[in-house]
Amino acid sequence: MGNVKLTGRIVVPGDHDYEEAREEFNTRYSLYPCVIVFCQNTEDVVNAVKWAKQKNIPFRVRTGRHSYEAYSSLDGGLVIDISEMNAVRVTEDKRLISVQAGALLLPLYTELYDQGVTIPGGTCPSVGLAGLTLGAGWGMLTRKYGMLCDRLLALEMVTADGKIIFATDEWNSDLFWACRGGGGGNFGIVTKFLFQAVRVDQVAIYKIVWPWSGFKKVVDAFQRFAPCTDKRLTGILDIYTKEIGELKSLGEFLGSKDELRKLLTPLLQAYPPKEVEIQEVPYIDAVRIFGGLMPGMKEYDIGHGDPDAHPFKNTGAFAKTFLPSKGIKILKYFLEHSPSIENKVQLQALGGSARKKKPNQTAYVHRDALFSLLYITKWQESREAKKNVKWVEKMRDTLLPFADGAYVNFHDNCICNWLEQAYGSNLHRLQEVKTKYDPHDEFTFPLGIPPY
Known part of the structure; x- marks a missing residue:
């Protein structure tokens, strides 16, 4: 192989930009790589992989730093960051x-x-x-x-x-x-x-807010409406803590606002909302709104520290059938007894074209899900971490009879059978591919797919 050198923008401990370079989106974790290389092209990536192999140094791959368990970094190893390769x-x-x-x-x-x-x-x-x-x-x-x-x-x-x-x-x-x-x-x-x-050009978007008193009716109406309506409409339901006392649905529709308003009738009639907003906007404004930014708001520099970075523990599951009354009561109980006011649950509508392919046509196996559930907890002080993590994991476990499986992008190191939950019937085939392309498990991390 010869003596391979790292190429690209290299950051090591002691450099003025090391602290910023090592930060993860989930600030619950604080990791200290020995080298971070920001690759500028494919050859830089090749050199990084060969260098790590030659030096027998463990490495991780990183793009947006959003791994929920910070598996895109590690202590004492090499981080191969490709975020500056964006042409x-x-x-x-x-x-x-x-x-x-x-x-x-x-x-x-x-x-x-x-x-x-x-x-x-x-x-x-x-x-x-x-x-x-x-x-x-x-x-x-x-x-x-x-x-x-x-x-x-x-x-x-x-x-x-x-x-x-x-x-x-x-x-x-x-x-x-x-x-x-x-x-x-x-x-x-x-x-x-x-x-x-x-x-893309113009889209119609909506926001509907209900008071806490509509909890059961709103959750039930959303789950029966959102995965089954016109597939041009994709919606979410944010269910906040009782302390906040709101449920909020947002959605994006590839059509007019008048047509969208008619489609939304089942939600609008489920329980009297306290706020309804339906409008047509340029697609890029919808992107910014759903990303937590306002149209015209000056963009933060994503490449130089993420102002949204915070400590959290998220997990999730898939619902293949509608939540029964008992399941909705469990959701309500946990949001009534949340240790942090910032915690919430988000239902994300699936169905439509997400179900077009069979579960084995691609590695993504959860094709028959009606919606996914994202269980979210975040806190301010480190001393609050333990009780919030316990809260979110207990909620997922209690709801397992009604929603199971795991979304690969919602890493959760508390799920003991992660591989089976994430990949289901596709796991065997994935391990065959892993064995063929990475037989020595050089691309490894705690929830990674192992070779045979």
Whole structure:
């Protein structure tokens, strides 16, 4: 192999930018890598993989730093960060999008919107494209266009032996199958994606807020409406703590606001809302609103510290049937007895085009789910961590009779049978792919797919 050198922007302890470079989105974790290399191109990634192998140094792969358990970093090892590899190209006919895998969502959406297209990705502005796509990728266009991985046509990857390979339905098709829902960091480092583009312009969006007194009726109405309505509409339901005393639904519709208002009748009639807002906006404004930003608000510099970084513990599950009355009562009980006012549960509507493919057509196995549940806890002081983590895990465990499985992008190290929960019947095939492309498990982390 020869003496391989790291190339790219290299940051080590003692450098003025090391503290910023090592920070994770989940500030519950504070990790100290011995080297962080910000790759500028695919050759930098190749050199990083070969260097780590030559030095026998463990490494992790990082894009947007949003791993819920901070598995994109480690103490005393090498972090291979691809977030500065973010070039985008849209074909002249607006049908295809070629993008380097390090792109972060808000800058990517902004650049694509300027060319009249988008991809059906996630909502958080600083999430990395690579992890989102490889874990399947849910967002506000999912019910119309499917999971983000369903729009993926090809990818470029650096393997464990430092080779550059390509994967499509025809070329390395087993790897391509695995990369559509098998999760990031398992098989190699993806450096480039090719997506089928989605044309966008105006969209209609809504916000409905109900008082706490409507809890049962609103949750039941949403779960029966959102996965089954017109697939041009994708919605979420945020259920806050009793202390806040609200439930709020947000959604995005590929049509007019008048048509959207008619579609929303089941929600509007479920319980008298205290606030209703339905409007048509440019697609990029919807992106910013669902990302927690306001239209016209000056963007924060995602590349220089994320102001939204905070300590948290999130987990999740999938509901394949409607929650019965008992399940809704359990949700209500936990939100009545939350140790933090900031905790919440989010229901994310699936169905529609997310169900078009069979569970074994891609590695993303949860095709028959009606909606996913994201259980969210966050706190201010470190002393509050233990009780909040216990709260969120107990809620997930108590609701397991009604919602189970695990979404690969919601890493949770408290789930003892994580691999089975995340991959279900696809696990055996994923391990075969892992054994073929990374037989010595060089791409490894605590919840990673092991080879045979």
